[in-house]
Amino acid sequence: MSGTVGVVAARGPVAFGRPQLPAWRSHLHGSDLAWSIAFVVPYAAFFVAFLVYPMIYGLWMGSDPALYAELLRDPRYVRAALNTVALVGLAVNVQMVLALLLSGFFARRRRWIKALLVIYILPWTLPAVPAYLSFHWMLVANPQGLLDNLLSALFGIEPVFWFSHGWSALAWDIVASIWKWMPLWTLIFLGGRMAIPQDVYDAAKVDGASPYRCFVHVTLPLLANLYLVSTLIATIWTLGDYAPVLFVSAGTPAFTSDVVSTLGFHYALDYANPPLGVAAGLSVLPLLIPAVVLLMRRLKAMEVQL
Amino acid sequence: MSGALVSARPRRRGHDRLRRALVAAGSAALAAIILIWSLIPVYNMFLVALDPSGHNEFSWEIWPSHPTTAAFTTLWTGDEEDVRDIWPQFGNSILIGAMVTVLTVLVGSCASFAIGRMRLARDHTLTSVALLTYAIPASTLIIPFLRVMHVYGLMDSPWAVIAAEVTFATPYAILVLLYYAKLIPAELDDAARIDGASVVQLYLRIYVPLMAPALAAVGTYALLFAWNDYFYQYMLLASERHTTVAMALEQFFDDDDAPWNYMMAIAILYSLPPIAIFFALRRFMAKGLAGGAVKG
Numbered sequence: 001m002s003g004t005v006g007v008v009a010a011r012g013p014v015a016f017g018r019p020q021l022p023a024w025r026s027h028l029h030g031s032d033l034a035w036s037i038a039f040v041v042p043y044a045a046f047f048v049a050f051l052v053y054p055m056i057y058g059l060w061m062g063s064d065p066a067l068y069a070e071l072l073r074d075p076r077y078v079r080a081a082l083n084t085v086a087l088v089g090l091a092v093n094v095q096m097v098l099a100l101l102l103s104g105f106f107a108r109r110r111r112w113i114k115a116l117l118v119i120y121i122l123p124w125t126l127p128a129v130p131a132y133l134s135f136h137w138m139l140v141a142n143p144q145g146l147l148d149n150l151l152s153a154l155f156g157i158e159p160v161f162w163f164s165h166g167w168s169a170l171a172w173d174i175v176a177s178i179w180k181w182m183p184l185w186t187l188i189f190l191g192g193r194m195a196i197p198q199d200v201y202d203a204a205k206v207d208g209a210s211p212y213r214c215f216v217h218v219t220l221p222l223l224a225n226l227y228l229v230s231t232l233i234a235t236i237w238t239l240g241d242y243a244p245v246l247f248v249s250a251g252t253p254a255f256t257s258d259v260v261s262t263l264g265f266h267y268a269l270d271y272a273n274p275p276l277g278v279a280a281g282l283s284v285l286p287l288l289i290p291a292v293v294l295l296m297r298r299l300k301a302m303e304v305q306l
Numbered sequence: 307m308s309g310a311l312v313s314a315r316p317r318r319r320g321h322d323r324l325r326r327a328l329v330a331a332g333s334a335a336l337a338a339i340i341l342i343w344s345l346i347p348v349y350n351m352f353l354v355a356l357d358p359s360g361h362n363e364f365s366w367e368i369w370p371s372h373p374t375t376a377a378f379t380t381l382w383t384g385d386e387e388d389v390r391d392i393w394p395q396f397g398n399s400i401l402i403g404a405m406v407t408v409l410t411v412l413v414g415s416c417a418s419f420a421i422g423r424m425r426l427a428r429d430h431t432l433t434s435v436a437l438l439t440y441a442i443p444a445s446t447l448i449i450p451f452l453r454v455m456h457v458y459g460l461m462d463s464p465w466a467v468i469a470a471e472v473t474f475a476t477p478y479a480i481l482v483l484l485y486y487a488k489l490i491p492a493e494l495d496d497a498a499r500i501d502g503a504s505v506v507q508l509y510l511r512i513y514v515p516l517m518a519p520a521l522a523a524v525g526t527y528a529l530l531f532a533w534n535d536y537f538y539q540y541m542l543l544a545s546e547r548h549t550t551v552a553m554a555l556e557q558f559f560d561d562d563d564a565p566w567n568y569m570m571a572i573a574i575l576y577s578l579p580p581i582a583i584f585f586a587l588r589r590f591m592a593k594g595l596a597g598g599a600v601k602g
Contacts, residue, residue, distance in 0.1 A: 119341060122345070242537060281447075292441045
């Protein structure tokens with residue numbers, strides 16, 4: 001419905017008889033209007049009471065420019081900001097590319113592949129805290145940790161202290177984050193591939209297209225929008241995701257594998273400076289706001305297509 | 307020409323066979339990598355939970371040499387100081403998870419019904435507003451949340467956690483539901499209206515039954531969200547009687563002498579409910595997720 005409205009709006013109001021209502025005016029009247037509003041009230045109440053109010057309060061807490069000067073003077077913050085960019089950039093892009101490729105593997109209609117898919121999505125269904133704690137124990141319990149023992153049994157490698165360098169600790173946070181979230185995006189791309197009509201591929205095959213060319217010229221363009229929207233959502237979520245860092249590396253050694261969100265908790269809790277913690281969290285807004293605006297525009301564009 | 311075809315065929319067939327063998331070998335290798343990658347942390351949980359000492363001494367064995375379910379039995383009987391409160395903690399986690407699921411489905415379905423079916427406003431008005439939820443990271447909002455919950459008198463109440471989690475789970479639920487709602491023909495509503503159905507009846511008799519798969523998907527998503535959360539529970543709940551399993555696991559993590567076999571046994575038990583529900587509703591999940599996403 002709104003699809004037609006969108007198309008009409010895109011073409012301009014000239015040739016079409018039905019006047020376009022402004023966004024705030026509804027075609028509903030009387031009890032229908034009252035009931036429809038009543039149906040939105042619960043969500044509106046949650047939105048205002050538990051989102052708008054804390055959001056404004058948070059912006060007010062972090063509004064003092066001196067806080068940001070203090071952040072920039074703190075070498076731990078600079079490191080955490082770089083770590084955040086590395087974590088989001090690597091974790092999101094690696095899991096998206098792998099998920100896109102693996103969705104092709106899982107799209108084949110074989111029974112054993114379906115069974116494998118069930119195991120593959122297990123990490124996504126596992127709760128974050130136990131899964132990441134298992135990662136931590138696998139790596140840190142030197143010299144008994146599973147990974148070190150496997151490496152020494154298979155290749156004779158000496159136990160590695162994974163969490164004694166900021167960069168290797170962060171690398172494992174990234175791996176754990178990819179492990180946890182890649183299945184979700186694989187499922188979404190799998191759904192996207194299933195929605196592509198088979199005759200498009202049949203037509204490409206008749207024209208002599210190789211599987212590679214089918215992927216590049218059929219699958220990729222048709223999934224491009226879904227890929228972009230998924231990447232944006234993953235970026236937004238990963239920017240606020242404290243769990244891998246908090247439970248896998250715990251910021252060790254000496255805050256060098258912390259990201260902005262976990263460092264914010266340290267400021268707020270361990271150093272009893274909540275405004276500085278909020279300021280650290282708000283400092284990702286220059287990355288976050290473009291992603292949210294782009295996502296809004298993509299979703300709006302999708303509606304016009306529908 | 308026919309001669310060329312005859313001579314070309316066997317070579318072609320051999321080429322195909324080789325290619326098929328390569329593809330099969332590649333698939334098998336990929337499958338093995340996927341299996342190991344997905345299962346190693348899970349395997350590690352069992353390895354530690356079944357180890358008698360609570361320390362995993364891996365010595366090129368696929369399974370501990372003296373596996374014991376002692377950790378699970380101790381959890382059941384509650385004999386050990388560390389795990390005495392584990393069942394009330396499970397109760398707290400289940401209460402929060404169940405309420406977040408129910409409220410997210412209820413609130414999300416009502417809002418998506420009013421916008422998507424009654425067309426109270428244009429779709430993207432609501433989706434844009436809902437997406438604003440993600441404009442500030444959830445982790446940053448926790449600190450102002452403390453103050454806000456104080457104002458509402460909800461400090462140290464499970465309802466504070468439930469409210470926070472519903473607020474963050476609902477926007478995604480609405481996105482999925484709005485796209486799914488478009489698959490139901492509008493004529494159904496028109497026909498029901500001619501027969502004299504009220505708005506509430508449209509919601510209860512048409513929207514909810516037809517949207518059931520999407521609602522199941524959205525509900526499972528909300529449950530996973532609540533089960534994944536740790537920090538809202540940690541920050542908003544203080545007293546021991548409200549402690550959840552996620553908080554208990556973190557307490558183990560902080561304690562250097564903590565018995566890791568209990569911790570991993572709890573981790574395994576805590577992982578079971580979402581896995582069971584997810585796989586019970588798997589068909590709906592795949593559809594619901596795709597329903598929201600594929601339209602793009």
